Amino acid sequence: MLQQIIQILPQVIIDGLTLGFVYAVVAIGYTMVYGILELINFAHGDVFMTGSFIGAAVLFFMMSVGFLSSLPSLIVFIIVMAITAIVTGLMGVGIERVAYRPLRKRNAPKLIALITSIGISFVLEDVVRFFAELKTGNYIITSPPLFNQKMTLDIHSVMPVFNKITFQSSFILVFIVTIIMLIALDIFVNRTxxxxxxxxxxxxxxxxxxxxxxxxxxxxxxxxxxxxxxxxTGVLFMIQYGTIDPYIGFILGIKAFTAAVLGGIGNIRGAMLGGILLGLLEMFAAANLSTITHGAMGAEYKDVFAFIILILVLIFKPEGLFGKAVVEKV
Amino acid sequence: MPNEFKRHHLELNQVESFYGKIQALNGIELYIDKGEIVTLIGSNGAGKSTTLKSISGQVQPKKGTILFEGMDITKNAPHQTALLGIAQVPEGRRIFPRLTVRENLQIGAFSVKDKKVIAERMERVFSYFPRLKERLEQKGGTMSGGEQQMLAIGRALMMRPKLLMLDEPSMGLAPIIVEQIFDIIKEMNKEGMTILLVEQNAYQALQIADRGYVIQTGSIVLEGKGLELMTNQQVREAYLA
Incomplete structure (x- = not known):
């Protein structure tokens, strides 16, 4: 059994990191807003989702005018990322202005803002669904292919204990871009x-x-x-996993939020590490649960496994792995 | 412009402020002239801090006006008032606990773009509080109460304010530290800084103040020169006993 687990470990780590980096970047959005407003902005998962759809729309548009075939993929990718980031960034600012700031002005209880954020979440899902159906007749969208060459890394011939690793070329993109985003954010927060x-x-x-x-x-x-x-990150998700629908933000948002709590809510580096850890745990569970339980539990129980770990961590370290215990203000 | 002669540096006219429905200030009248140290004394809950917060914009007065250099700042947000040159050292010091000493000082000069100016001001702060220089990379929250008070004053000085308001700088500090802090307040005033000092420690405050106001349940009940108030029978019984 152990041998089986070890064999696929490199693949698990690669897949886990891909997912983990996505969680990490989304988790930052939760943790930053929480750090400043003590608000769990549930709409954030749907900002991620909206990003993936805006990215798809830009990509489809570029395809229709022929850019996709005439420009190098990397340029297309950078344009899509930049447009999406600016639009969703402004959308986030708008949401805060319209929905949260008026509540803050009136000193509304934090719970009201929380409920509001859940409301915004539904609004975003339905607006995106409406436009997706209007344009394509279906709210599940398959993105145009970009960076989807299959690649194989044959580490088996070097280290026979491991199997070969296979991945899409988009993995490299997700990996590099999320790391750049994490480092850039860390510099922004700590050095500017x-x-x-x-x-x-x-x-x-x-x-x-x-x-x-x-x-x-x-x-x-x-x-x-x-x-x-x-x-x-929504754009990265779309490119990496191919299909998107207006409800991907919910589960992913919950998990990213979980990652933020795991790392210690309010702590930006904690959110990064929490996201990576959660991604690894989830992929480990997906790949090995059936081996470990001799077939009793399949990969679909991965979330249960990941969340049990979360609960265990929080029982012993309620402030999160990298959070500080709350200190009374003097 | 006949008013030009009478215009005070800061002027509060019939200021009324509320916390929710509870009235904390019932028409405060006070003024400060350039270069003065004015102290506001009174017991706990009399409205001393509320007066400062009304000036700095943290509490919005419902009635009355606050004029700073002739400008109406009654409805200003705190950051706008700060930009005009009024710095407040808040009660309880309120150091940013997880920022370093250096960052705490830099935050004070947030509106300043020129790095050279920031460095100059920092040197100036070190001349008052040399100990801060030794602790630049330490987190603010790990310092002692006295050091935090020095940092809080230093942070306010980084704004190079025209008016410095101090809210209970002696609170929770050992007498010897209080002595030091008051010496520095006196020194800053000698160099031209206008100071509004709120204190429960009336004896210390009146000793260094040019003028003083006594506040009771949201109203000014007495005003006078520092030494006059110190010898006033009422004040002696209520605050200096």
Whole structure:
């Protein structure tokens, strides 16, 4: 049994990292907004979903005008990513302006904002579904092929304990782009002036405003960055997995949120590591559950397995793996 | 412009502020002239902090006006008031606990773009509080109460304010540290800084203040020169006993 698990381990790690990086970037959107507003922005998963559809729309448009065949795939990809990131970023800012800021002004309880975010989530799903059906007659969309060559890495001949690894060329793209996004965000938050303002607002909003920081602007920037990253990740998801529908944001959002909690909600690096860890766990479970249980449980129980791990972690470390225990303010 | 002569640096006219439905200020009247140290003393819950918060914009007055250099700032948001040159050292210091000392100071100069100016101001802060220089990379939350108070004042000085408002700087500090902090407040004032000092520690505050106001349940009940108030029978009984 152990031998079987080890054989496919490299493949599990590759697939787990792909999924994990997607979780990581989406998890950042949850954790940043939570860090600043103590709001679980449930609509974020659907911003991710909307991103994948906007990406598909741009891609289809470019196909219809012939760009897809005349331009190098990488250029097409960069254009699609950039447009999607800007549109979803602005969408995030708009959602905050229209739905959350008025509540904040009236000092509404946090629960109200939470319910609002669930409402926005439904609105996004249905709006996207409406337009998808209007344009294509079906709300499940298969994206135009991009970076879908199959590749094989024959590590079997070097290390016979392992099987060969196979993957799509899009994997490399997902891998590189998500890492770039994670590093860029880390630099933005920890090394730039507005990143510092963001951390200050997260720690003490009132005092930050006394330091001439426009708190509302910082909140807008936070939503822009989180939503732009989330939307761009939607494009990556579409390219990697091929099919999208308006409901992919729900489960993925829940899992990304879980990743954020696993890493310690509010902690950006924690969200990154939590996402990667959750992706690995999930893929490990999907690949090995049936081997471990001798066929009693199949790959479809992967979520149960991943969430049991989550519960165990939180029982022993309620603040999350990389979170700080809550300290009383002096 | 006959008013030009009478115009005060900061002026509060009949300011009324509320927390929800509870009225905290019932028409505060006070002024500060350029270069003064003015202190606002009173017991817990009298409305001292609310007065400061009304000036800085953290609490929006329902009635009355607040004029700063002749400008109406009554309805300003806190960051707008801060940009005009009013800095507040909040009660309880409110250091950003997970920012380093350096970052806490940089945040104070948030509106300044020129890095050279920021560095100059930081040096100036170090001349008042040399200890901060030794702790630049330490997280703000790991410092002692006295050091945090120094950092909070230093952070406000990074704004190079025209008016510095201090809310209970002596709170929770050892007497020797309080002594140091008050010496520095006095020194800053000598160099031209206008200061509004809110204190429960009336004795210390009145000793360094040019003028003082006594606030009771949201109204100013007494005002006068620092030394006058110190010898006032009422004040002695209520606040200096």
């Amino acid at each position: 002036k507005w990143g510092m303002a963001m951390r200050a607002v997260a720690q003490d909003r009132e005092t930050a405003s006394l330091m001439s920081i426009n708190v509302n602007r910082v909140i807008s920037i936070t939503f822009f960055v989180g939503s732009a990253l989330g939307g761009a």
